[in-house]
Amino acid sequence: xxxxxxxxxxxxxxxALDVLRQRFGARLETGQALRxxxxxxxTWLATQAPDAVICPQSTEEVQEIVRICAAHRAxxxxxxxxxxxxxxxxxxAGGISLDFKEMNxxxxxxxxxxxxxxxxxVTRKALNTHLRDTGLFFPVDPGADAxxxxxxxxxxxxxxxxxxxxxxxxxxxxxxxxxxxELVQTASRARKTSAGYDLTRxxxxxxGTLGIITELTLRLQGxxxxxxxxxxxxxxxxxxxxxxxxxxxxxxxxxxxxxxxALQVRAVNTYSKLDLPETPLLLLEFHGTEAAVTxxxxxxxxxxxxxxxxxxxxxxxxxxxxxLWQARHDAYWxxxxxxxxxxxxxxxxxxxxxxxxECVSAAQARLAADGFIAPIVGHVGDGNFxxxxxxxxENPAEIAxxxxxxxxxxxxxxxxxxxxxGEHGIGQGKAKYLERELGPGAMEMMRAIKRAVxxxxxxxxxxxxxx
Amino acid sequence: xxxxxxxxxxxxxxxALDVLRQRFGARLETGQALRxxxxxxxTWLATQAPDAVICPQSTEEVQEIVRICAAHRAxxxxxxxxxxxxxxxxxxAGGISLDFKEMNxxxxxxxxxxxxxxxxxVTRKALNTHLRDTGLFFPVDPGADAxxxxxxxxxxxxxxxxxxxxxxxxxxxxxxxxxxxELVQTASRARKTSAGYDLTRxxxxxxGTLGIITELTLRLQGxxxxxxxxxxxxxxxxxxxxxxxxxxxxxxxxxxxxxxxALQVRAVNTYSKLDLPETPLLLLEFHGTEAAVTxxxxxxxxxxxxxxxxxxxxxxxxxxxxxLWQARHDAYWxxxxxxxxxxxxxxxxxxxxxxxxECVSAAQARLAADGFIAPIVGHVGDGNFxxxxxxxxENPAEIAxxxxxxxxxxxxxxxxxxxxxGEHGIGQGKAKYLERELGPGAMEMMRAIKRAVxxxxxxxxxxxxxx
Numbered sequence: 021x022x023x024x025x026x027x028x029x030x031x032x033x034x035x036a037l038d039v040l041r042q043r044f045g046a047r048l049e050t051g052q053a054l055r056x057x058x059x060x061x062x063t064w065l066a067t068q069a070p071d072a073v074i075c076p077q078s079t080e081e082v083q084e085i086v087r088i089c090a091a092h093r094a095x096x097x098x099x100x101x102x103x104x105x106x107x108x109x110x111x112x113a114g115g116i117s118l119d120f121k122e123m124n125x126x127x128x129x130x131x132x133x134x135x136x137x138x139x140x141x142v143t144r145k146a147l148n149t150h151l152r153d154t155g156l157f158f159p160v161d162p163g164a165d166a167x168x169x170x171x172x173x174x175x176x177x178x179x180x181x182x183x184x185x186x187x188x189x190x191x192x193x194x195x196x197x198x199x200x201x202e203l204v205q206t207a208s209r210a211r212k213t214s215a216g217y218d219l220t221r222x223x224x225x226x227x228g229t230l231g232i233i234t235e236l237t238l239r240l241q242g243x244x245x246x247x248x249x250x251x252x253x254x255x256x257x258x259x260x261x262x263x264x265x266x267x268x269x270x271x272x273x274x275x276x277x278x279x280x281x282a283l284q285v286r287a288v289n290t291y292s293k294l295d296l297p298e299t300p301l302l303l304l305e306f307h308g309t310e311a312a313v314t315x316x317x318x319x320x321x322x323x324x325x326x327x328x329x330x331x332x333x334x335x336x337x338x339x340x341x342x343x344l345w346q347a348r349h350d351a352y353w354x355x356x357x358x359x360x361x362x363x364x365x366x367x368x369x370x371x372x373x374x375x376x377x378e379c380v381s382a383a384q385a386r387l388a389a390d391g392f393i394a395p396i397v398g399h400v401g402d403g404n405f406x407x408x409x410x411x412x413x414e415n416p417a418e419i420a421x422x423x424x425x426x427x428x429x430x431x432x433x434x435x436x437x438x439x440x441x442g443e444h445g446i447g448q449g450k451a452k453y454l455e456r457e458l459g460p461g462a463m464e465m466m467r468a469i470k471r472a473v474x475x476x477x478x479x480x481x482x483x484x485x486x487x
Numbered sequence: 488x489x490x491x492x493x494x495x496x497x498x499x500x501x502x503a504l505d506v507l508r509q510r511f512g513a514r515l516e517t518g519q520a521l522r523x524x525x526x527x528x529x530t531w532l533a534t535q536a537p538d539a540v541i542c543p544q545s546t547e548e549v550q551e552i553v554r555i556c557a558a559h560r561a562x563x564x565x566x567x568x569x570x571x572x573x574x575x576x577x578x579x580a581g582g583i584s585l586d587f588k589e590m591n592x593x594x595x596x597x598x599x600x601x602x603x604x605x606x607x608x609v610t611r612k613a614l615n616t617h618l619r620d621t622g623l624f625f626p627v628d629p630g631a632d633a634x635x636x637x638x639x640x641x642x643x644x645x646x647x648x649x650x651x652x653x654x655x656x657x658x659x660x661x662x663x664x665x666x667x668x669e670l671v672q673t674a675s676r677a678r679k680t681s682a683g684y685d686l687t688r689x690x691x692x693x694x695g696t697l698g699i700i701t702e703l704t705l706r707l708q709g710x711x712x713x714x715x716x717x718x719x720x721x722x723x724x725x726x727x728x729x730x731x732x733x734x735x736x737x738x739x740x741x742x743x744x745x746x747x748x749a750l751q752v753r754a755v756n757t758y759s760k761l762d763l764p765e766t767p768l769l770l771l772e773f774h775g776t777e778a779a780v781t782x783x784x785x786x787x788x789x790x791x792x793x794x795x796x797x798x799x800x801x802x803x804x805x806x807x808x809x810x811l812w813q814a815r816h817d818a819y820w821x822x823x824x825x826x827x828x829x830x831x832x833x834x835x836x837x838x839x840x841x842x843x844x845e846c847v848s849a850a851q852a853r854l855a856a857d858g859f860i861a862p863i864v865g866h867v868g869d870g871n872f873x874x875x876x877x878x879x880x881e882n883p884a885e886i887a888x889x890x891x892x893x894x895x896x897x898x899x900x901x902x903x904x905x906x907x908x909g910e911h912g913i914g915q916g917k918a919k920y921l922e923r924e925l926g927p928g929a930m931e932m933m934r935a936i937k938r939a940v941x942x943x944x945x946x947x948x949x950x951x952x953x954x
Contacts, residue, residue, distance in 0.1 A: 130839065130841060131736070132732050132736070132839075133840050133841045133870075134735065134736065134840075135839070155736070174681060175680075175681040175685075176681075177679060181679060185656075186679050188685060188688070189652075189656065198928065198931070200931075202927070202928045202931060203928050204926075204928035204929050204931075204932050205925055205926050205928060206925070206929060207906070207925070208901070208904055208906045208924060209839045209904040209905070210837040210838055210839060210869075210870055210871075210900075210904070210905045210906040210909065211837070211840070211869045211870055212644060212648060212869045212870075212871060212909050212910065213642075213837060213906040213908065214641060214642040214643075214692055214906075214908045214909065214910050214911060214913070215906045215907060215908050215913060215917075215920075215924055216692075216913060216921050216929065216951060217689060217692065217693055217697075217933045217936060217951075218655060218685075218691065219929055219932060221685045221688035221689070222685055222688070222689050225681055225685055226684055230684075231932075241738070242735075242737060242738035243738075244738055245737075245738065268601065268709075269598070269601065269622070269709050270712075271708070271709035271710075271711055271712065271774075271775070273740060273775070308740070309779075309782060309783075309786070311778060311779075311782050312775070312776075312778070312779045312782060312783075315776060315778050315779065316776075316779075319776065368681075370677040370678070370679055370680060371677055372597065372600040372602070372676045372677060372678075373600050373601075373678070374597060374599035374600045402677075402678045402679045403600075403678055403679075404677075404679060433677075434675070437675055437676040437677070438675050438676070438677045439674070439675045439677045439680040439682045440682060441680065441681045441682050442677065442679050442680060442681065443679065444681060445681040450682075453682075454682055454683050457675060458672055458673070458675075458682065458683065459671075460669070461665065461669045461670050461672060462671050462673060462683065462686055464665070464667075464669060465665065465671050465686060465698075466683055468939040469684060469936055469939055469940070471939060472935040472936055472938065473932060473935055473936070484683060484684075
């Protein structure tokens, strides 16, 4: 997997632990189970536990901890909910895990400006629960109820990025502690700015390697007056993808447009007792006024028919929408039942939409040839899809074959003008693909920035191939 | 003004000119008029001419020129159409101006992916003319027909950023030459990515201080099936701003929402022979299906009435739309007639929308108290507005008072959680406000990045306060 332990600065880490223990007492936790849980990843990557875990309660405490760690060259690894998929929270060189669960305050909501200022430990669902009565919501929705700090660090997105964008588009500003202990405010609360380098977007997706995020200002959206949902089956992945392309070219402001492949539909039919045709399925959602969302679903129906779609159904009633989208909501759990006992390992390529059908079809063909059970779900409006490889984690040979497949698919996506990661990030496993994707110039620039901002390489070392 | 000549590396520049002349012959131009034009700014900043101008014809030539200049520590200043407002193309330490007018090829248009790959010298109007038959357009529309490379470098936007975003949102990827001569490809053509640091957005808005942009991949939008335009007069700036806030909170997907203040309306009435009430005016545009844009304009009419608006008018017919928006289209030229012979100097603050009415009103009050003639136009959906101070450029005392006003307004916007620049950039004049706005941490980080990427400080030195 290309994940290795890195050289440990034993004496520096030991001294940092001593100093931190003097300062924070029992709040510096070193129990084995807790440490292992903080170096735990939700993919096949092995756990690499930090030496200690601490839950900072304020930005000032983060500054203090970082200064102590920097003085003794001990690594610092920020931790949200631990739901990242690419080993982002692993501690290959040891060090201190900063768990943000106690920095979970919603500091301000500005309904007129449609923004909120929060601490990084707030989860997306907690924020949306808090916002319920304001008529506003935060749209970015990865599968897990992740912390918003972690979502910013990995540049997460989800099913409605096609309408509302990713974390890159929805973080207005943030505060982060640099390795020097200095606090950076990246931007003002204005909705647009040309003031200096875009440090906000440099930090978003930097996976904890440039600074420790301690505050986020997020854009909010108005809860739409009406929502319509639509589903339609297609004879082939190509037909479904062509419907996606036409829908977006037509300018339909689709809020969600998701693809399930035939295998995934079969899994859901069994799991959720549905009787959908076992062919590729598109699920859509439109947000707007009552009249607009009805019209939009209707226009999509016409496009779908033109592309050979069948079984087009749409509704604006909430309970019917839930039923219509059940196949998508149950997709992950349904997929796992295809091979009981197996663990799902997800790919994350994203290609130009014109190449999506070709990429998905090629992936399906090779998955079948290699004998994998691996249903596919796609955020197809963005050209992003996940094949969930169901793997027996006790079988090293099978894991190696999965790894080979993933490498092949990443290279295929890159050759199509795409990326190895649409929303999961680089972390530990994908560093080599990053270099293939962007080439030596970009790596040189990223490494120069990393060295300039974190010359001691104490911030989340061993990630993104940056040191 | 805070604009100064910087120390010149005379011998290095002389050697670089010699080497470049040997290589490029008469293509290295040193005529005084041409040089002055390339250090010319469209604001009050004094011209600081480069030592020579060259028009590169390929990325390889840019690499070659940058390598020669780096070897002899001669500054390199990229030049698009010279329409930036903050001295971005000035050469305070001398050096070579790279004029991109000959790198103006549209390299590829991918209609299915809704993107285009272009050279930086293509102007926004040239791109949209080229796209005319594809049903697609590029939405970012600053006042000038600027080059897209320059628009990316300054993070430009315009009237429809509220719907389509700014350059930050519409550059998918770019290529840039680093001071080392190395070429960086910042991202793939995928519509979303979590692959590494967001070098695309770091470059956008970096004002030529980190790399020389030689290629851009731009997101395109579908030309809407229908457009509706609406205008409405309001008794006060506050009433107009409250209508803006409600419109956006309601989730109306407004494509444009512009404010003219009473003085600007008076100017347009005279200039364009209109008879609008001389009170604040909002102009809106909606993009979508025929039914949607009619409904949206209608919903806005209701909001406007609730906020005390009067004279609400809307239309979807193209010739009527043009007439309805005439007040906005003619705003700049109409403003200039308020004081014949004067030159317009534009402010560019952007504040959270909740503070917009207060900020505009305070600006109006002080402009009146100071005796300035300065109509206001605002991209109010974003909280961004420009007061155009009409100044006698032969009167140094008046210029000094204008400078004082601008500083006061920048500080006011910053104190309201806003920025000194929504879309014009920092350039030479605003470096001190950048520091006040973001504080020492952000400046430290920006300077560290600048030093790491451009250790010799040869890329557009003297801009953004970064060296």
